[in-house]
Amino acid sequence: MSDESMRPYHGAAGGWDALVSTRRALKEQGAPATGARALLKANQPDGFDCPGCAWPDPKHTSSFEFCENGAKAVAWETTSRTIAQDFFAAHSVSQLRAQSDHWLESQGRLGIPLRYDSRTDHYVPIEWADAYALIGEHLRSLTTPHAAAFYTSGRTSNEAAFLYQLFAREYGTNNMPDCSNLCHEATSVGLPKSIGVGKGTVQLSDFDQTQLILSFGHNPGTNHPRMLATLRDVARRGVPIVVFNPMRERGLERFRSPQHPAEMLTGTATNLATHYFQPRVGSDSSVLQGIMKRLLEMEREGVAGSVDRAFIGEHTVGFEALSEQLRTVDWQQILNDTGLSREDFDTIAQLYAGSNCTIAAYGMGITQHRHGTQNVQQLANLLLMKGNIGTAGAGICPVRGHSNVQGDRTMGIDERPAPRLLDRIKEVFGFEPPRADGCSVVECIEQILRGDVQVLISMGGNFAVAAPDTVRTYDAMSRLRLTVGVHTKLNRSHLLHRGEALILPALARADLDVQRSGIQCVTVEDSMSMVHASRGFKAPPTQQTRSEPAIVAGIAAASLPHSRIRWRDLADDYRAIRRLIEQVIPGFEDFEERVKKPGGFHLPNAAAQRRWLTPSGKAQFSPASVDSSRVSAEFPLMLATIRSHDQYNTTVYAMNDRYRGVHGRRDVVFMHEDDMRARGLTTGDAIRLRGVHAELSGFVVVAYAISRGSCAAYFPEANGLISLDDFDEQSHTPAYKSIPIQIIRARS
Numbered sequence: 001m002s003d004e005s006m007r008p009y010h011g012a013a014g015g016w017d018a019l020v021s022t023r024r025a026l027k028e029q030g031a032p033a034t035g036a037r038a039l040l041k042a043n044q045p046d047g048f049d050c051p052g053c054a055w056p057d058p059k060h061t062s063s064f065e066f067c068e069n070g071a072k073a074v075a076w077e078t079t080s081r082t083i084a085q086d087f088f089a090a091h092s093v094s095q096l097r098a099q100s101d102h103w104l105e106s107q108g109r110l111g112i113p114l115r116y117d118s119r120t121d122h123y124v125p126i127e128w129a130d131a132y133a134l135i136g137e138h139l140r141s142l143t144t145p146h147a148a149a150f151y152t153s154g155r156t157s158n159e160a161a162f163l164y165q166l167f168a169r170e171y172g173t174n175n176m177p178d179c180s181n182l183c184h185e186a187t188s189v190g191l192p193k194s195i196g197v198g199k200g201t202v203q204l205s206d207f208d209q210t211q212l213i214l215s216f217g218h219n220p221g222t223n224h225p226r227m228l229a230t231l232r233d234v235a236r237r238g239v240p241i242v243v244f245n246p247m248r249e250r251g252l253e254r255f256r257s258p259q260h261p262a263e264m265l266t267g268t269a270t271n272l273a274t275h276y277f278q279p280r281v282g283s284d285s286s287v288l289q290g291i292m293k294r295l296l297e298m299e300r301e302g303v304a305g306s307v308d309r310a311f312i313g314e315h316t317v318g319f320e321a322l323s324e325q326l327r328t329v330d331w332q333q334i335l336n337d338t339g340l341s342r343e344d345f346d347t348i349a350q351l352y353a354g355s356n357c358t359i360a361a362y363g364m365g366i367t368q369h370r371h372g373t374q375n376v377q378q379l380a381n382l383l384l385m386k387g388n389i390g391t392a393g394a395g396i397c398p399v400r401g402h403s404n405v406q407g408d409r410t411m412g413i414d415e416r417p418a419p420r421l422l423d424r425i426k427e428v429f430g431f432e433p434p435r436a437d438g439c440s441v442v443e444c445i446e447q448i449l450r451g452d453v454q455v456l457i458s459m460g461g462n463f464a465v466a467a468p469d470t471v472r473t474y475d476a477m478s479r480l481r482l483t484v485g486v487h488t489k490l491n492r493s494h495l496l497h498r499g500e501a502l503i504l505p506a507l508a509r510a511d512l513d514v515q516r517s518g519i520q521c522v523t524v525e526d527s528m529s530m531v532h533a534s535r536g537f538k539a540p541p542t543q544q545t546r547s548e549p550a551i552v553a554g555i556a557a558a559s560l561p562h563s564r565i566r567w568r569d570l571a572d573d574y575r576a577i578r579r580l581i582e583q584v585i586p587g588f589e590d591f592e593e594r595v596k597k598p599g600g601f602h603l604p605n606a607a608a609q610r611r612w613l614t615p616s617g618k619a620q621f622s623p624a625s626v627d628s629s630r631v632s633a634e635f636p637l638m639l640a641t642i643r644s645h646d647q648y649n650t651t652v653y654a655m656n657d658r659y660r661g662v663h664g665r666r667d668v669v670f671m672h673e674d675d676m677r678a679r680g681l682t683t684g685d686a687i688r689l690r691g692v693h694a695e696l697s698g699f700v701v702v703a704y705a706i707s708r709g710s711c712a713a714y715f716p717e718a719n720g721l722i723s724l725d726d727f728d729e730q731s732h733t734p735a736y737k738s739i740p741i742q743i744i745r746a747r748s
């Protein structure tokens with residue numbers, strides 16, 4: 001392996017390299033001026049919401065309210081490149097299928113609506129009206145509405161998501177798989193059982209008051225980089241930041257803030273993590289059980305602050321059952337599972353006991369497991385043990401990866417909708433919505449393979465590439481009668497069909513959205529339940545590009561000729577959509593007025609007020625079955641899929657992973673040096689990954705600071721190792737972060 005592709009990174013996260021990378025991203029997209037103007041508008045009160053992650057905007061925004069990866073996302077969408085008729089005439093679908101995912105998405109913005117012509121194997125132009133009519137014909141020809149599925153990616157605005165769920169329900173199905181199924185569904189399923197709401201209870205201001213941060217299974221330096229500014233402020237207040245992550249991540253170690261000239265000019269940086277624990281991949285529940293077990297012991301030893309009995313007595317149920325379970329858990333099993341020491345657990349428990357208000361932030365390292373929902377509930381248990389929910393400076397903080405994934409769920413994008421939502425839809429719109437649960441992403445793929453689902457409409461995202469079990473998923477895509485992709489960019493999910501296929505070009509966040517009533521704004525909801533407006537400013541790539549609300553309205557009007565809903569009127573003026581949201585979704589009173597305020601408004605969160613919307617009316621402790629490790633003699637290692645620093649979900653901006661020292665490639669597997677030595681491997685050796693379900697070749701091994709027994713490879717390249725039925729029973733989230741494998745040297 002050339003030194004060029006593997007050179008350790010010694011710098012802090014952020015810093016000059018982040019600025020250089022930002023400039024390169026704008027330059028590579030051929031619109032540095034437009035891109036730069038867009039960045040000055042990103043996350044500003046009168047600007048547009050960054051299409052990246054869902055980290056909230058501070059109350060008092062600075063002129064530069066974006067991070068390096070936000071800049072890549074904005075540059076990717078404001079690119080000067082557009083692909084239309086000529087491009088698709090020059091490239092057959094078979095030829096496009098042979099290209100890399102990075103190449104496909106970097107060709108430019110989609111400029112015209114397209115229909116697949118199976119005679120020529122090319123996409124050809126189609127008129128919007130004909131596209132809508134074709135979709136309508138297919139949907140009306142299905143023997144049951146449950147033969148159609150409506151996928152949503154977290155980029156979809158509140159207005160588009162609300163219309164989309166309404167359309168699917170008037171059409172007659174709850175088949176609304178969404179990207180949340182693949183990431184934070186365990187949060188949306190687990191937290192309501194524990195505290196009564198499926199969202200975080202923390203606001204940005206709580207970070208100003210907290211006395212301790214616990215960070216579980218996320219890499220903010222890459223996936224929500226503006227969080228580093230918040231962690232920097234916390235660290236500079238001398239507040240301990242305790243990290244649990246199998247991999248050493250630069251963004252959790254030290255940060256040089258580009259917003260602070262003194263740091264940039266003097267080359268200083270702020271150390272973030274005060275304690276960095278590297279448990280084995282997939283041992284999260286055991287880590288949490290170990291901490292709680294030690295706290296109970298410390299309480300018996302008379303250590304003050306170990307357990308908040310007053311809070312437990314007044315606000316919770318189920319603590320005795322959990323305590324009994326913790327008493328019976330064997331320490332040796334916890335140590336074997338986690339790879340941590342008794343001293344580690346003592347240190348962590350002492351820090352936690354010493355804090356009166358603690359925030360626990362987490363990402364997919366907690367949720368993407370067979371026990372993802374249980375992991376989330378154990379995290380809630382730990383916080384409830386000390387009353388760290390519903391008090392200033394404390395709370396649970398799931399950090400969402402997509403800008404409006406939380407908003408989409410709030411709008412009703414939910415394959416298992418709550419009866420009160422369906423009742424409200426019936427009251428307001430006068431039709432009986434379907435009551436049977438719909439399908440999640442993995443269920444949807446199974447149903448396509450069985451022939452039950454025959455039409456898939458995707459609002460953004462890259463369904464087939466994001467899903468697990470690549471071979472079966474691609475096979476499923478080829479069996480669909482119709483696939484419709486509403487997208488800004490070309491991706492692989494547009495190229496796997498054998499039946500009818502349409503690609504419909506959508507406006508991006510930075511694009512000006514003009515409808516019959518004038519310039520429109522949309523709204524989004526961030527990880528901390530702040531709802532705010534997003535207004536595009538730049539001319540769309542072509543006159544043929546349309547907004548997501550307009551596209552949904554066009555499809556609905558063409559598919560439901562007898563609909564009671566005036567779809568096109570709603571698309572003409574989004575204020576009308578917001579008036580309907582106000583009637584159907586709780587918490588949106590005076591929506592139009594409140595969203596005009598700079599920064600928008602906060603959606604009420606009952607748990608943050610210590611009102612527990614659980615069946616018992618109390619916060620609920622939940623015992624757990626310790627996550628007995630899934631490794632075996634045949635599959636002795638646990639692999640987690642990860643994102644590189646030049647990637648956003650399935651979108652690969654470039655082939656580098658600066659903080660981990662990887663350049664120009666994505667075929668790497670990160671492994672502990674001792675585990676490599678035990679197999680006679682050295683950095684650069686070609687290897688195969690053998691899993692329970694599949695075997696993948698074409699990788700090289702790289703020595704990295706990762707916990708023993710753990711390894712990591714990139715998402716989606718390693719998705720083929722995960723079987724379609726390898727998911728969390730409660731949330732249906734695939735086990736992307738705990739795949740038992742064996743590593744074999746590839747024959748030369």
Ligand code: SF4
Pocket residue numbers: 043050051052053054055065066067068069070071073223224225226227
């Ligand atoms: S932190 Fe997230 S939302 Fe903020 S600029 Fe970066 S990618 Fe965009």
